[in-house]
Amino acid sequence: MRNLDITTLRSFAAVAETGGVTRAAGFLHLTQSAVSMQLKRLEETLGLELLDRSGRTIALTSAGEQLLVYAKRMVALNDEVIVRLTDQAYVGTIRLGVPHDIVYPAIPRVLKQFNAAFPRVQVQLISCYTKALKADFGKGEIDLILTTETFVDAGGETLCVKPLCWLGAPDGSAWRQRPLKLAFGRHCTFRPRVIERLDKAGIDWDVIVETDSDRTIEATVSADLAINTMIEGTEPPHLQRIDHGGHLPDLPAQMINLYGATRSKNMVHDALADLLRRAFGNEEHTRLRAV
Numbered sequence: 001m002r003n004l005d006i007t008t009l010r011s012f013a014a015v016a017e018t019g020g021v022t023r024a025a026g027f028l029h030l031t032q033s034a035v036s037m038q039l040k041r042l043e044e045t046l047g048l049e050l051l052d053r054s055g056r057t058i059a060l061t062s063a064g065e066q067l068l069v070y071a072k073r074m075v076a077l078n079d080e081v082i083v084r085l086t087d088q089a090y091v092g093t094i095r096l097g098v099p100h101d102i103v104y105p106a107i108p109r110v111l112k113q114f115n116a117a118f119p120r121v122q123v124q125l126i127s128c129y130t131k132a133l134k135a136d137f138g139k140g141e142i143d144l145i146l147t148t149e150t151f152v153d154a155g156g157e158t159l160c161v162k163p164l165c166w167l168g169a170p171d172g173s174a175w176r177q178r179p180l181k182l183a184f185g186r187h188c189t190f191r192p193r194v195i196e197r198l199d200k201a202g203i204d205w206d207v208i209v210e211t212d213s214d215r216t217i218e219a220t221v222s223a224d225l226a227i228n229t230m231i232e233g234t235e236p237p238h239l240q241r242i243d244h245g246g247h248l249p250d251l252p253a254q255m256i257n258l259y260g261a262t263r264s265k266n267m268v269h270d271a272l273a274d275l276l277r278r279a280f281g282n283e284e285h286t287r288l289r290a291v
Helices: 006-019 020-027 032-046 064-086 106-117 131-137 192-202 213-223 267-280 283-290
Strands: 092-099 122-127 144-149 156-168 180-185 203-213 226-233 255-260
Touching: 006 020, 006 032, 006 064, 006 283, 020 213, 106 122, 106 267, 122 131, 122 144, 131 144, 131 180, 144 192, 144 267, 156 267, 180 213, 180 226, 203 213, 213 226, 255 267
Parallel strands: 092 122, 092 144, 180 203
Antiparallel strands: 144 255, 156 226, 156 255
8 A cells, every 4th residue: 555645745736836846845945856856756656647847847747637636635634634633833934925005004904813813923024016026926935925917917816906096295286286296116017007197198297206115205295296106095194195186197997916825735825815805805705715
């Protein structure tokens, strides 16, 4: 009788779901060689080829596709048994990436709720711009990421679609000036679409602040020296939505997407993903998972 090893099944499932050994190694906190050895041992145990390595990317063979269904169930059952029978609290770190501009107000609430449920698990919050977060996620360096985009890539899940809004200083007048003075983040994904709307409306503009610092942008806008755009509902309390009465163009909507939620590792990973869904509006998906 041959016995399957949960560790090798966990590595196999991670490779299948991430599409590569390097990414899986990052998610599992293992070396690439360790994951490769585990895959080889699993194939030798079964006497089957589970991965098709003939192409540029790793694909599953027919046997691999069948095993993946069982592997995910066995890993999940293993984790459930350990938790319930040993009363072992989850311990460790989960890495969450969030763009600067959507950290508030939702993420502090998510972190507080998560800490109450899993007090011995540390959430390492990585705040950066969407392009960098997706690059690090692709290398397996982050477990879950939120993004602000106009589309959603394969493996992503759109949590909500919200419009952008114009922001200025409370009772400010910078929005009336021409050319219109703007403050933007250097890697802001909103900027091209905002500029496009201004050009179509025939409004002259000038970017007077271009920076990697959100604090610099907020200080400039708070001083009524420029205006900015943010996703509706994420604006800080010291800035105000501009009631321009049609003197500024309407702005397009933006998606808030979640990546990594389909790569279920354990109860901790799934719980954090569900808290993010609740915080950003995709409650229907959360309810379906709970059924």
